[in-house]
Amino acid sequence: MTEPAQQPLTGYNFAYLDEQTKRMIRRSILKAVAIPGHQIPFGSREMPLPYGWGTGGIQVTASIIGKDDTLKVIDQGADDTTNAVSIRKFFAATAGVATTERTTEATIVQTRHRIPETPLTENQIIVYQVPIPEPLRWLEPREVETRKMHALAEYGPMHVQLYEQIAKYGRIAASYDYPVVVNGRYLMRPSPIPKFDNPKMDNNPALQLFGAGREKRIYAVPPYTSVKSLDFEDYPFSVESWEHCCALCGSTDSYLDEIITDDRGGKMFVCSDTDYCTQRQENGHFGPLGSEAAE
Amino acid sequence: MTDRISHNADTPLLRVDSLSKSYGPVVGCRDVAFDLWPGEVLGIVGESGSGKTTLLKCVSAQLEPDGGAVQYDTRDDGPRDVYGLSEARRRLLMRTDWGIVHQNPRDGLRFGISAGANVGERLIAVGERHYGDLRAEVTDWLERVEMDIGRMDDLPSTFSGGMQQRVQIARNLITRPRLVFMDEPTSGLDVSVQARLLDLIRMLVGTLRIACIIVTHDLGVVRLLTHRTIVMQKGEVVEHGLTDQVLDDPQHPYTQLLVSSILPV
Amino acid sequence: MTDTDTLLNARNLSKTFTLHTQGGVRLPVFDGLDLSLQRGQCLVLVGPSGAGKSSLLRCLYGNYLVQHGEVMVRHDGRMIDLTQATTRDLLDVRLRTLGFVSQFLRVIPRVSTLDVVAEPLLAQGCGEDDARDKASTMLARLNIPDRLWSIAPATFSGGEQQRVNIARCFVADYPILLLDEPTASLDVDNRKIVLDLITEARRRGTGIIGIFHDPQDRAAVATDTLELAAMDQAA
Numbered sequence: 019m020t021e022p023a024q025q026p027l028t029g030y031n032f033a034y035l036d037e038q039t040k041r042m043i044r045r046s047i048l049k050a051v052a053i054p055g056h057q058i059p060f061g062s063r064e065m066p067l068p069y070g071w072g073t074g075g076i077q078v079t080a081s082i083i084g085k086d087d088t089l090k091v092i093d094q095g096a097d098d099t100t101n102a103v104s105i106r107k108f109f110a111a112t113a114g115v116a117t118t119e120r121t122t123e124a125t126i127v128q129t130r131h132r133i134p135e136t137p138l139t140e141n142q143i144i145v146y147q148v149p150i151p152e153p154l155r156w157l158e159p160r161e162v163e164t165r166k167m168h169a170l171a172e173y174g175p176m177h178v179q180l181y182e183q184i185a186k187y188g189r190i191a192a193s194y195d196y197p198v199v200v201n202g203r204y205l206m207r208p209s210p211i212p213k214f215d216n217p218k219m220d221n222n223p224a225l226q227l228f229g230a231g232r233e234k235r236i237y238a239v240p241p242y243t244s245v246k247s248l249d250f251e252d253y254p255f256s257v258e259s260w261e262h263c264c265a266l267c268g269s270t271d272s273y274l275d276e277i278i279t280d281d282r283g284g285k286m287f288v289c290s291d292t293d294y295c296t297q298r299q300e301n302g303h304f305g306p307l308g309s310e311a312a313e
Numbered sequence: 314m315t316d317r318i319s320h321n322a323d324t325p326l327l328r329v330d331s332l333s334k335s336y337g338p339v340v341g342c343r344d345v346a347f348d349l350w351p352g353e354v355l356g357i358v359g360e361s362g363s364g365k366t367t368l369l370k371c372v373s374a375q376l377e378p379d380g381g382a383v384q385y386d387t388r389d390d391g392p393r394d395v396y397g398l399s400e401a402r403r404r405l406l407m408r409t410d411w412g413i414v415h416q417n418p419r420d421g422l423r424f425g426i427s428a429g430a431n432v433g434e435r436l437i438a439v440g441e442r443h444y445g446d447l448r449a450e451v452t453d454w455l456e457r458v459e460m461d462i463g464r465m466d467d468l469p470s471t472f473s474g475g476m477q478q479r480v481q482i483a484r485n486l487i488t489r490p491r492l493v494f495m496d497e498p499t500s501g502l503d504v505s506v507q508a509r510l511l512d513l514i515r516m517l518v519g520t521l522r523i524a525c526i527i528v529t530h531d532l533g534v535v536r537l538l539t540h541r542t543i544v545m546q547k548g549e550v551v552e553h554g555l556t557d558q559v560l561d562d563p564q565h566p567y568t569q570l571l572v573s574s575i576l577p578v
Numbered sequence: 579m580t581d582t583d584t585l586l587n588a589r590n591l592s593k594t595f596t597l598h599t600q601g602g603v604r605l606p607v608f609d610g611l612d613l614s615l616q617r618g619q620c621l622v623l624v625g626p627s628g629a630g631k632s633s634l635l636r637c638l639y640g641n642y643l644v645q646h647g648e649v650m651v652r653h654d655g656r657m658i659d660l661t662q663a664t665t666r667d668l669l670d671v672r673l674r675t676l677g678f679v680s681q682f683l684r685v686i687p688r689v690s691t692l693d694v695v696a697e698p699l700l701a702q703g704c705g706e707d708d709a710r711d712k713a714s715t716m717l718a719r720l721n722i723p724d725r726l727w728s729i730a731p732a733t734f735s736g737g738e739q740q741r742v743n744i745a746r747c748f749v750a751d752y753p754i755l756l757l758d759e760p761t762a763s764l765d766v767d768n769r770k771i772v773l774d775l776i777t778e779a780r781r782r783g784t785g786i787i788g789i790f791h792d793p794q795d796r797a798a799v800a801t802d803t804l805e806l807a808a809m810d811q812a813a
Contacts, residue, residue: 157423170401174438178430181437184444185429185466250444350666512688537686541665555640555665562642566598573599 019119023085026114033080033113039063043081043236047227050238055200056168057151062234072105072130073231075147079128082143082227083109088116090124095132095273095290102130119293131194133215135272135294138224140241146209148230151237153197153207173205176248190253198245206237208245214257214273219245262287267298268305324386326351326492326524327372332381334371340548341367345381347543347553351491352522356539356556358529358571364548365528366496372526373413373494374403385492408435412485412493412523416500418477422469422484428455429465432483439488454483458513475506479513486517493518495527499534511537532575536560544568584652585754585785586615586638591647593630593637606809607633611647613787613804615754620776620786620799625806631789632681634806635756638787639678640668651675651754673701677752679760683743685732691717691742692727698750716745719775721768736763741772748775755779757788761795773798 026032033040039061046060065073083089089109093102097119105128106117118124121136128145138144154164157175167173176197183191196213200206208219209228219226219239226239239245249255263270265286272294274287286307289295299308325348334341342364349355357365370376372383374395383395388410395403407413415421422431433441433451441447455465458479469477478498485493498514499507515538518525527538535542535556542559544552544567551565563569593607607630615621623631636642638649640660649660653667653675660668672678677698686694692713699709717727720741726734731742740763747755757776761769769792776799780786790796796803 157425166400170404172404172438174434177437177442178426178434181433181444181447182426182430185427185448250447251442252444348666353666353669508687512686515686540669554643555668557641558643561636562595564596564643569598 020088020123021110021117023116024110024114027111030112032085033083033109034066035063035077035080039077040081043077046236047078047081047238050227050236051225051240053204054240054243055198055204055206055237057235057237059234060236062231065231066108067104069232070149071101072128072147074229074233074236075128075130075145075231076105076108076229077231078145078227078229078236079109079126080113082145083113083115083126085113085115087125088118088123089126089128090118090121090293091128092132092134092291092293093130095134095275096292098292120297121293129211131210131212132273132290133211133218135269135289135291136297137218138222140223142224144224144226146211146226146228148207148209148228148233148235151207151228151230151233151235153205168204171203173199176205177250180248180250180253184250184253190249190255193258196255197248199248200239200245201243202246206239206245212258212273213247213255216245216247216255217257221245260287263305264289264295264298265305265307267295267303267308269295269298269303324392325349326353326386327526328382328384328392329372330382330384332368332371332378332383334367334376334378340364342371342545342548345543345550347550349492349524349526351524353541354518354525354527354539356527356529356535356542357545358532358535358542359545360530360571363545365545367548368545369494369496369526369528373411374407375413388491408438409488410490410492412488412490414478414481414485414493414495414498416497418469418474418481421481422477424468424470426468427466428460428469428472428480431469431480432465432487435484435488450487451483454487455480457486457517458483473506474502475510478502478510482514482517486521486523489521490523492524492526495525497529498527500529500531514538532560532571544571582652583617584614584657585617586613586652586787587650587657588613588638589648589650591634591637591649592645593633593642594645608806608809611806615785615787617783617785618780618801620780620788620801622796622800622803623787623789623806624796624803626808629806629808631806632758635678635758635787635789639676639756640672641678673698675753677747677750677755679743679747679755679757681758681762683731683739683746685730685739687730687732689730690728691722691731691734694731694742695745695749698746702750712749713745716749717742720745720771737765737768740764741768744772744775748779751784753784755784755786755788757786757790759789759791762791769795 043060046058050058063077065076091102091106093099109115110117121134126143130147152164154167154175158164180190194212195207195210196216198206198208198216208216221242221244223241225241228237247255260274264272264274266288269289272289272291275290276285276287278285327349329345329347332345333343345368357368359365371378377396384392385395386392429451432454433447436447436450452462455462460479469480499510511534529535539556542556543550546567552559552568559568560572563572589612591611592609595605597603625631633642637644644661650657651660651671653671658667692710695713695717696709699712722738722741731739744760761772773795776786
């Protein structure tokens, strides 16, 4: 479903932020692209929605979006959740840009917690909403110290976290926001995407931008850049897998959400990426419950 | 251990030269000089405020002095000015060839992670990426400091003060440092716990031939652990000699006062 | 007698205690004292109580500082002045050249008797098994029952502690021994054993400077004596 471009609201600058602010943010983005994975401070502005609702991502999107762009916004993979709908409407109203739910039609994808299943292309930019940008924060509360650790690439402590998980659970238990090393240098938090999505970041043709509004940080992974998930030699990185296929589209290689269907323990597994699932069904792929849904 | 012996026998491990540090008009330490040789244990004694902790911090690269130099005989490059090293090299030195055991375990341990992770951190930091090997080494070191292995995955906050210090010691020794700094490692502990911890330190330092600088106000600790003693008063070294000589035949009025202040048991 | 037979040579030694905590009282102990020790010599210090015999031994060991004079000790084939030596050299001299038996054993409460005795050997680089073997032999010779070897000597009788102290010193085979009343609290049998140890060491060429209270003991081991007189303490 694609909404065409429309006339933006009057009384607001294009895409809400004033041009000076956008220039400032773009400078931070350029710097971030130049130093892949390195966190760049920026003057985060008050936005008309609270911190934690994607203010970082919105400011990044507002700074890069143009009249001809087509915007897709997802939250946990879905286009129709409150957060996604609100942000999409926000840009439709303030920038008048076309919006879409189709990954393939979007030029900018703003996301919270997922990377679309459909592979991105060189013509696309994906903007991640980031709650906490600093991967070392759990261990080291001092900003001065974490910056020093980044500067000197002292990343041992991250493996301490993995060690703890193996000692406690017998495996690396982190399942989302799984730390990565970008371009062989900077340790980076990929934002709370499932680790299932980590391999998609590696060598991706699209530009990946990350915005943390409350923490006032921007970072980036340029196209075709290596992104490696941390692990131990004897406990290598691996992604989730499911015994089920998607109940609706029958996909066996997408990230599945567990949906509780009644109060007697009934449940089903469906793609978290709603657009991907819909596309598959339109192309005639169905899971065990898919044909019912189609009727 | 062989590298220790083949090292140049005429080069001190650490050479401290006219070291001074002031806090505004207040003197922390003034014009302190000494050499430390491989395997040697040096005690720094003095009352609170005598500058012994300031001296230790300056020597261990935790606090930049106003004047003077600290030279360390690095494994790779021979003697180097510690404050002339790049920060990256200095920090690497501090977590590999040096160890620092703090008075307060909260300064020396990470309380958010398990005892085992605390002990393993330095090995990970120097590149250990095999969980099985790491786990085995951590277990070995916790045994060496006489910890109950069944508790290695517990948080340090669930341990007694004496156990926390043992974890701190294991955490430092796992990279086999040649030099360890200790700031009042046993103060604040029960006497019986203190005694066992001192035994452990004495045994480890002796068998591993680690050079050590121990700051303490307890002359009993100095007598038990150290070869040599520096007595500080008001930021200056007032006496310096073999530990038994300083304690048995103190020369300076202040040292005599310290020694005569020990209550006989 | 060749020059290399001289193991220790002290010249013009002066020792005065200044008690700063007691109004700066000065207690002179000896002044302008000379002594020398040859290989195989047993020099016994004699003099009344308070004449400074123990203090002299401690000065020769570097445990007390002298105000004047020099203490030349043969170490590694050369003479080294202990009053001018660095602490590092002093420690090395004590490690390999100078053995000292004090009047009382300084006990570390939780170190076993066997380890106390083996320690000097280990410090000299002797292997652990070898050191324990030698320590066991020495303890057995000094009649310390082996059921006590694993126990710290803190609870031992005075005589037992003294024998542990002697074992610790004699096990390491130092070229020079300084003995401060080694037989003081021993019974007749053990006294005999210690005197035998001293004589054996002397025959091997060890130089010994000792204090013996008992005239018979003194007669049994002394090859020479040095008389110390109490100094006038009003200075």
